[in-house]
Each structure stands twice: as C-alpha cells, then as structure tokens.
Amino acid sequence: MKKIIIMLVALFITLEAGYIKESVEAHKKGEHKKVANIYEKACSEGKESACYNLGILYMGSKGIKKDVKKAMSYYEKSCNADFTSACYNLGLVYAMGKDVVKDMNRAISLYKKACKGNDGAACNNLGRIYASGDEVDIDNKKAIDYYRQSCSSYDDMGCNNLAFMYAHGKGVKKDYKEAIKLYTKACKTGVYMACENLGYMYENAQGIKQDYKKAVSLYKKACDKGSVKGCNNLGILYVQGNGVKQEIKKAKELFKKACDKGFQEGCSNYKLLDDK
Numbered sequence: 001m002k003k004i005i006i007m008l009v010a011l012f013i014t015l016e017a018g019y020i021k022e023s024v025e026a027h028k029k030g031e032h033k034k035v036a037n038i039y040e041k042a043c044s045e046g047k048e049s050a051c052y053n054l055g056i057l058y059m060g061s062k063g064i065k066k067d068v069k070k071a072m073s074y075y076e077k078s079c080n081a082d083f084t085s086a087c088y089n090l091g092l093v094y095a096m097g098k099d100v101v102k103d104m105n106r107a108i109s110l111y112k113k114a115c116k117g118n119d120g121a122a123c124n125n126l127g128r129i130y131a132s133g134d135e136v137d138i139d140n141k142k143a144i145d146y147y148r149q150s151c152s153s154y155d156d157m158g159c160n161n162l163a164f165m166y167a168h169g170k171g172v173k174k175d176y177k178e179a180i181k182l183y184t185k186a187c188k189t190g191v192y193m194a195c196e197n198l199g200y201m202y203e204n205a206q207g208i209k210q211d212y213k214k215a216v217s218l219y220k221k222a223c224d225k226g227s228v229k230g231c232n233n234l235g236i237l238y239v240q241g242n243g244v245k246q247e248i249k250k251a252k253e254l255f256k257k258a259c260d261k262g263f264q265e266g267c268s269n270y271k272l273l274d275d276k
Contacts (some may be wrong), residue, residue, distance in 0.1 A: 032063025043074065048081035055086060059093075068099040079110065084117035091122065095129075104135040115146065120155025123147070127161055131170070140171025151182065160186040160194040167197070167206070176207020187218065192225035199233065203242075212243025223254065228263035231255075235269060248273060 026034040036057055042050035051074045057064045058071035072093060078086035091110030094103045108129065114122035127146035130139045144165055150158025163182035166175045180201060186194030199218030202211045216237055222230025235254035238247050252273050258266025 030063065032057075032061070036064055043077070046081075048078045048083040048086070051075075051078035051081070052083050052086040052089075055089060059089075068093070072100070079113070082117065084114040084119040084122070087111075087114035087117070088119050088122045088125075091125070095125070104129070108136070115149060118153045120150045120153030120158055123150035123153060124155050124158035124161060127158065131161070131165070140165065142171075144171040151185075156186040156189040156191045156194070159183075160191045160197070163194065164197065167201070176201065180207055187221070190225070192222040192227045192230065195219075195225070196222035196227045196230040196233065199230070203233070203237070212237065214243075216243040223257070226261075228258040228261045228266060231258040232263060232266045232269065235266070239269075239273070 023035050023038045026032075026038065036054065039050045039054045039057065043054055055071045055075035055078065058067045058074065060066040072090060075086045075090040075093075079090055087110045091107040091114065093100060094110065095107035096102070108126065111122040111126045111129075115126055123146045127143040127150060128134070129136060130146065131143035132138070144162065147158050147162035147165060151162050159182045163179040163186065165171055166182065167179035168174065180198065183194045183198040183201070187198050195218045199215045199222065200206070201208060202218065203215035204210070216234065219230045219234035219237065223234050231254045235251040235258070237243050238251035238254065240246070252270060255266045255270035255273065259270050
C-alpha cells in the first residue's frame with residue numbers, strides 16, 4: 001500500500017533525457033509548479049512516464065494542490081500506454097476507496113494488467129485479495145500463483161506471503177523448508193514481517209532445529225523495523241529467559257512498545273507483568 005509514496009523516488013529516474021535535467025533543477029529550487037509544467041509538456045508529447053509522474057504530483061505532493069480527478073486522468077493515460085506502475089497506482093486508488101468510491105472489480109482489472117507487465121507489487125496485491133476474499137471468493141490457488149509471480153518479479157513482500165501459504169498449507173501442500181527459504185530471502189531484504197515469521201519458526205522448531213538465540217535475533221530485527229508482534233514475541237523470550245538472560249524490565253519495555261502502537265496482546269502482557 002506504500003507504493004504511491006515509494007514511487008516518488010522514481011519521479012526523475014523514469015524521465016527521458018530531453019527534460020530530466022530541467023525538471024531536476026526545478027525540483028531542487030523548490031519550483032514545484034515548473035516541475036508540473038515540464039511534465040505536462042512531456043506528457044502531451046506522448047511520454048507516458050511524465051503522465052505517470054503527474055499522477056503522483058496531483059495525488060498530493062509538496063507545492064502542488066491535490067487534485068485526485070486530475071491525478072487519475074494522468075494515471076489512466078499512462079496506464080493506457082502500458083506503463084505498468086501507473087496501472088498499479090490507479091488500481092490502488094480504487095482498492096482503497098479513500099478518494100473515490102471503492103471499486104474492487106476495477107482495481108483487480110488494473111492490478112492484473114500491471115501484474116502481466118511484471119509489476120511485483122500488483123501481483124502481490126492480487127494474491128492478497130484472493131487469499132483474504134476481499135470482495136471476491138477466497139481462492140488460495142490463485143493467491144499462490146500471484147504470490148509466486150510477485151516473488152519472481154522481485155517483490156519480497158510477495159515472497160513473504162508465499163512463505164506464509166507454504167507454512168500453513170493454504171492452497172499448497174505444507175512445506176516448512178520452502179517457507180523458511182522464502183522467509184529468509186524476504187527478511188534479508190528488509191521485510192520485517194518475514195523476519196518475525198522466521199523467528200517464530202526457529203522458536204517453535206517448525207521445519208528447523210529449535211534455536212532461541214536465532215529467534216531472539218530475528219524478533220529484534222523485526223521489532224527495530226517497527227513490527228509490534230516482533231517486539232511482543234521478543235518480550236516473551238525475555239520473560240522466559242529463552243535465548244537471552246531473563247530480564248523482566250526489558251520485557252516490560254518491549255511489551256509497552258508494542259502496546260503503544262496498538263497491539264493489544266502487548267498491552268495485556270505489560271499489564272500482567274505490572275500487576276505482578
């Protein structure tokens with residue numbers, strides 16, 4: 001769900017050599033309207049990347065008044081020219097239903113077009129939709145296919161989600177070894193959920209020899225990246241003294257950190273220690 005923000009990084013990467021220098025210089029000077037004018041000229045000349053970047057600008061960038069209708073029209077123009085990231089972002093707008101009426105059928109159609117163009121994030125979102133039954137019938141086999149395509153298209157969240165399906169035997173035969181391999185791949189690239197899930201497998205000896213120290217390391221990595229569940233699980237290991245020296249004060253800090261971010265299990269664990 002963060003791709004619209006992430007794609008701001010690509011504003012200048014995707015531009016063609018004729019006007020990239022001018023747009024970069026205008027951006028550095030804070031001349032945001034000039035940047036928009038440069039993109040508009042390029043978009044009118046048929047450069048789909050410029051149309052896509054205009055979509056990002058009008059979705060709410062610094063110095064540009066938010067205009068969702070205009071943003072969507074630019075995304076549409078870019079998507080029609082087979083610029084897959086524009087199809088993804090437009091699908092995201094329809095799926096979220098924050099600025100327009102939610103339309104999952106339209107979102108799915110756009111995600112499919114982007115996924116077909118090897119947009120890993122779009123494939124991952126399709127997998128999530130079919131796995132959760134978000135306004136469609138649950139279809140774990142379809143979810144597996146989309147997650148697999150996402151993972152092979154270098155979207156490591158797709159690898160994490162595919163690992164989850166293997167770990168729980170959803171749409172595929174349960175295979176802990178495959179799950180561990182996929183979680184490890186995703187964790188190494190910074191997907192904190194994968195680190196947290198891998199830590200759970202080490203803690204509970206799922207397809208691998210039990211290793212509390214490894215679990216501690218993985219939960220800490222996940223917690224440091226913002227995983228409330230990772231913080232909570234790490235806190236439990238500190239209470240138990242598994243993989244670390246038993247330290248109730250540290251456990252309370254971790255439970256509070258999880259609680260402060262809205263994780264109710266962390267709140268319950270913190271209260272339990274506080275009462276004792």
